[in-house]
Each structure stands twice: as C-alpha cells, then as structure tokens.
Amino acid sequence: MEISTVKTPRWFVRRDIDGLFGLFLDNLIQILLIVNLCQGVLGFSPSLVYGRILPGIALSLIVGNFYYGWLAYKQGQREQRDDITALPYGINTVSLFAYVFLVMLPVRLTAIAQGVSSEQAAELAWQAGLVACLGSGLIELVGAWVGNPLRRLVPRAAMLSTLGGIAITFIAIGFLFRTFANPVVGLVPLGVILITYFGQVRFAIPGGLLAVLLGIGLAWGTGLVSWDNAKFATALQPIGVYIPRLWLGDLWNSRAVLLDYFSIILPMGLFNLVGSLQNLESAEAAGDVYPATPSLAANGIGTLVAAICGSCFPTTIYIGHPGWKALGARVGYSILNGIFMGLLCLTGTVAILAYFVPVEAGMAIVLWIGIVIVAQSFTATPSHHAPAVVVGLLPGIAGWGALIAKNALRAAGLGTPDKPLTPALIEQFKLSDTYIDGAFALEQGFIFSAMILAGITVYIIERDFRKAGYWSIAAALLSWFGLMHSYRWTVADTVVNLGFGTGTPWAVGYILLAILFFYTEWLARRQKGNQKVVPSSSQDAFDGNLEK
Incomplete structure (x- = not known):
C-alpha cells in the first residue's frame, strides 16, 4: 500500500x-x-x-x-x-x-x-x-x-x-550599532535569536517571541525605558x-x-x-x-x-x-x-x-535577517562568482558611508541655511585621503551600479567579454541621464541630478570600459584561433624532427 x-x-x-x-x-x-x-x-x-x-x-x-x-x-x-x-x-x-x-x-x-x-x-x-x-x-x-x-x-x-x-549596511550594521550602544538590553535578545536559528535550539515558546519579551523586560528593568506621564x-x-x-x-x-x-x-x-x-x-x-x-x-x-x-x-x-x-x-x-x-x-x-x-x-530579529541575506549572496550563487558578489556589495557600502558622512556633518552643525553643505567640503575630506566625492557618486543609483558592476564581473569571470561590454554601455546610458552617479548639492544633502548629460564623466568612463571589453573579446577570439593552429604545426615539426 x-x-x-x-x-x-x-x-x-x-x-x-x-x-x-x-x-x-x-x-x-x-x-x-x-x-x-x-x-x-x-x-x-x-x-x-x-x-x-x-x-x-x-x-x-x-x-x-x-x-x-x-x-x-x-x-x-x-x-x-x-x-x-x-x-x-x-x-x-x-x-x-x-x-x-x-x-x-x-x-x-x-x-x-x-x-x-x-x-x-x-x-x-x-x-x-x-x-x-x-x-x-x-x-x-x-x-x-x-x-x-x-x-x-x-x-x-x-x-x-x-x-x-543593502542588508549589511542599512539593516545589519545600524542595528548592530544600536545593540552595542545598549549592550545590557541588546545582547541577550540577539543571543536568543542566534541560538534559535543558527544553533537550532527550541525554547518553550518561539525564539522570536522570547527575544522580544526579554528585550521588553530588560529595557524597562534597566531604565532604558521608564514611565513618563506626559x-x-x-x-x-x-x-x-x-x-x-x-x-x-x-x-x-x-x-x-x-x-x-x-x-x-x-x-x-x-x-x-x-x-x-x-x-x-x-x-x-x-x-x-x-x-x-x-x-x-x-x-x-x-x-x-x-x-x-x-x-x-x-x-x-x-x-x-x-x-x-x-x-x-x-x-x-x-x-x-x-x-x-x-x-x-x-x-x-x-x-x-x-x-x-x-x-x-525586537531589533535582534531584523539584524539576523540582514545577516541571512548577506550569507545568501554567497551560498546561492556559483562559488566561482564570489568575486562578483563582493564587487556588488561595494556600492551599497559606499552609499551607506556617504550617508554616515553627511549625518556627521549635520551633527556638527552644517547642513543649515546659514552653513550649507558645499563642494568645498570635498577638499577637506581629501586632506585625510578620503575621496568622499566618489562615495557621493556611488550613493546615487547604487542599486543600479551594484547590479551592473557585479554583472560585469560575472561575465569577466565567464570570459564573455562581449556581454560585459553591453553592460558597460547600459551603465553609460544610465549615467548620462543621471540615473547613476550624478549628484547635485542641496543645503543639507547631495541628491540625484537627473537630466541629459548630467553624468557625462561617468558615461565616458563606462564607454571606454566597453571599448576595452570589446577589444578583449576580439583578442580572446584571436588567441583561441591561434591555439587551434599551434598544436597542429608543433606536431608537424615534431614529426619532421623524428624523420630526420
């Protein structure tokens, strides 16, 4: 049966x-x-x-x-x-x-x-x-x-x-900072989440619920949260x-x-x-x-x-x-x-x-989810594409870094009508070897640039240089229209600068990169053709030497 x-x-x-x-x-x-x-x-x-x-x-x-x-x-x-x-x-x-x-x-x-x-x-x-x-x-x-x-x-x-x-920066690191800013409250719920879902240990109640209840108890018990009638x-x-x-x-x-x-x-x-x-x-x-x-x-x-x-x-x-x-x-x-x-x-x-x-x-649950997403980027892709995954992580990290830098400037009293953010700040950052203008450029449209740069790297690994060239052309078009990289200054921020030709420097860079890829494709094909001829010629020469 x-x-x-x-x-x-x-x-x-x-x-x-x-x-x-x-x-x-x-x-x-x-x-x-x-x-x-x-x-x-x-x-x-x-x-x-x-x-x-x-x-x-x-x-x-x-x-x-x-x-x-x-x-x-x-x-x-x-x-x-x-x-x-x-x-x-x-x-x-x-x-x-x-x-x-x-x-x-x-x-x-x-x-x-x-x-x-x-x-x-x-x-x-x-x-x-x-x-x-x-x-x-x-x-x-x-x-x-x-x-x-x-x-x-x-x-x-x-x-x-x-x-x-996005997960490693805007989700995981932010909540990690918050956990270690309040370690007495934050570490125990995080430990419960890691034990439950990485250690596969079952508690009497669902791990997420236990973590939240412990977090509430510790927050109120330690005075992080206190009663306020108003x-x-x-x-x-x-x-x-x-x-x-x-x-x-x-x-x-x-x-x-x-x-x-x-x-x-x-x-x-x-x-x-x-x-x-x-x-x-x-x-x-x-x-x-x-x-x-x-x-x-x-x-x-x-x-x-x-x-x-x-x-x-x-x-x-x-x-x-x-x-x-x-x-x-x-x-x-x-x-x-x-x-x-x-x-x-x-x-x-x-x-x-x-x-x-x-x-x-409850932030331990969200932090854990960020960790799982980053891990999936590596485990759910072919192992030889790992360099492409790393490349794809970088624009998001740069965008987060740009955000943190601007938050720091605003915390220092800049970013107001009396003290607006200006391009002069770029030179001040460069004094400490920080090319913040590159971070600002990567921040704009980073979801596009991350995907494109990772895609280009995949096709380089696969030695499909023509497709890498096509992706570079797509990047040039997005940049030229201002959907990637191009930014303008406001009083308190750097924001996307959409318009015809606003991202010309980056567009030119991507076009030159595309030319390099197309040349590499031609060169690889030529070398492959030569490799097919060389063994035959070598064998003929070898046979001739034997006859002598």
Whole structure:
C-alpha cells in the first residue's frame, strides 16, 4: 500500500509568530518614522497624519500582505508543498526619505516663502506627496510586464549581491550599532535569536517571541525605558477610529507635481521596481519561485491604493525573504502582519504600542535577517562568482558611508541655511585621503551600479567579454541621464541630478570600459584561433624532427 506524500500549505503555523514579529517590527519602524518626520519636519497636524496618511497606509498594507499570503498559499497548492514562505511586503524606506525631503519639504518651504500659512503649506506638501506616490505606483505597475525579461538578463550574483550590500549596511550594521550602544538590553535578545536559528535550539515558546519579551523586560528593568506621564498621555491622544477616504480631487489639483518632481519620482519608481525584482530572485534562491508579473503588479497596485487613499509613501516587496523562510514563517505571518498593521493605523494606537515596546526589544530579529541575506549572496550563487558578489556589495557600502558622512556633518552643525553643505567640503575630506566625492557618486543609483558592476564581473569571470561590454554601455546610458552617479548639492544633502548629460564623466568612463571589453573579446577570439593552429604545426615539426 502506497503512502501519499502530497503536501498542502497551511494558513498558519507556529513559526509564523516569529515571522510576524520580524515583519511587524520592520513595518512599525517605518510607521514611526513617518509619524515623526511628518509632524517634526513637515509640520503636519495629528489629524492629517492619523486621519489621512495612516488610513491610506493601512489599506495598502492590508491589500499587499493579504495578496502575497494568498499567492504563497496557491503556489504551495500547485507545487504540493507546505514549506513555501510568503513574500514580505511593506513601506519602501528609501522612497519614504526621498519623498519627505526631496518632494514634500521643498513644496512646503516654497509655499511658506510665498506667504502661505503653515497649515495650508502642509496641505500642499501632502498633496504633492500623494502625486509622487501615485507616479511611483504607475511605474511599478507598468514595469511588472518587463520583470521576466530582466530576470533572464541579469545574473543571480548581480541580483543578490545588491541586496547583500543593502542588508549589511542599512539593516545589519545600524542595528548592530544600536545593540552595542545598549549592550545590557541588546545582547541577550540577539543571543536568543542566534541560538534559535543558527544553533537550532527550541525554547518553550518561539525564539522570536522570547527575544522580544526579554528585550521588553530588560529595557524597562534597566531604565532604558521608564514611565513618563506626559509621554503616556501624548501616546493616548490619537486613539480613535479613522475611516479611509478617497482623495482623487487632491491628486488632480496637484498633478503638476508629476512634471515638477519627475527627476525624483522616476528614479524612485525604477529603484522600487528593480529592488522588487531582486527580492523575487532572492526568494527563488531560497527555494520559492513566484511569477514576476503578478507579484510586481500587486506591488504597484498597493502603492496606487496608498496614494488614492491618502498615503504619500510607496510600498514594495521587502528585502529579507530568505530570513523569514529560515525563521520558519510560511503564509500566516504575512496575513497577520496586514491585520495588525491595519488595526494600528486605523485606530491611532501606533504611538501607545511604541511607548511600551521599544525598538531595542525586537531589533535582534531584523539584524539576523540582514545577516541571512548577506550569507545568501554567497551560498546561492556559483562559488566561482564570489568575486562578483563582493564587487556588488561595494556600492551599497559606499552609499551607506556617504550617508554616515553627511549625518556627521549635520551633527556638527552644517547642513543649515546659514552653513550649507558645499563642494568645498570635498577638499577637506581629501586632506585625510578620503575621496568622499566618489562615495557621493556611488550613493546615487547604487542599486543600479551594484547590479551592473557585479554583472560585469560575472561575465569577466565567464570570459564573455562581449556581454560585459553591453553592460558597460547600459551603465553609460544610465549615467548620462543621471540615473547613476550624478549628484547635485542641496543645503543639507547631495541628491540625484537627473537630466541629459548630467553624468557625462561617468558615461565616458563606462564607454571606454566597453571599448576595452570589446577589444578583449576580439583578442580572446584571436588567441583561441591561434591555439587551434599551434598544436597542429608543433606536431608537424615534431614529426619532421623524428624523420630526420
């Protein structure tokens, strides 16, 4: 009698709790950033943040998380598997900062300079953010139909190493700093996570939950977090019920923003599209194959829902699928995240949760996910492509370094209207042999340059120099249009400089590199042809000598 080995996915498994904590914490950090930046930097009122933006975010997260959970379930049924993990999904961090500082803040400052009241300036800035978010969603939706061709063209090492560069810097190192800034609170939860998932030790409760509970206890017990009546009262104020609305009229009234800030919206939309493609490749390397077109289209639809319903912040397929898969999360963690994040945003309880659960309590999970992503860059690619992976890590590290350098300058009092950042700083950095202008150049469009440089290195390793030349030409085109490397100075930052010919020096460099590759291809073919002739001639000469 044959025993059936057919497996079917389940909507919820025990380890989905661990996955929920990781994804929920990641989303929660983005929500807290949005609340703080919108109120502190943009001057948005609580009614604007809690009554419009957060309900829009709630719907976008519910739509995406439910869809990706359903997609994983259906994919598991088709493949007769019970170990498939849903794609993680949430707010795009890069776009969050870009739209706050490069779209909404300039609109607000310009309005105030023209004599508009602070309240009306906040309204105009919010409308501009809606349009920018809508533009990003349209780019992601249209780009869904070019996803499969791009995945076939781009080597896996190029895809995964780009994510590795982001994971090792913007995810892992940041939380590592925070862990060692508060070692009494941070090290024990980190130890629990490493023991659970690297040491394969099972505790009485899921390791992620245990780490969070220990983190909460240590944070409150050591005084890192303490009771404050005023802060508690402030956290209670926004609690209520907020019903999402459609804001089509506000989108239409601010439609000119699409042209005015096209140089920001286009690269952000392309950045989100390529990043989502890389995350699909990462999921496939971890064993879960998802169709590119519907996965990317759902991502774009989630962003469009956000814009139409009041949120200024695009959503994306998150980095970290292999980490959540290694946690043991399957389908339910995605759906649960949509439910809990939706409830938080629709009831205004974000602030009260953040008051009781400090970031330090759950950051070990996110740090571990960053480690897993970097490790996957090496383990899921051919071993002889390891140099390409290393090359692909470098632009992300450079971009992070540029960010840290600018943060240091701002902490030192620069980056204000009275003391703006200027090109003169470059010479000051060079006095310590730091070519910071190179870091600024790598920072812009680093997701593109990381993928391209890693791809070029793969084709060099494979001795396919013609394809390396084609990639160099693609890099030249992206650079010439300003999608890579080209930057301009603002009062407090260096930002992308989109336009015809803005990246000419880098474009010329890549063209010269392409010429080198095409010459090398010709030379390799010639040498290969000569090698075929030489053995025959040598054999004839050898035979002649024998006859003599």
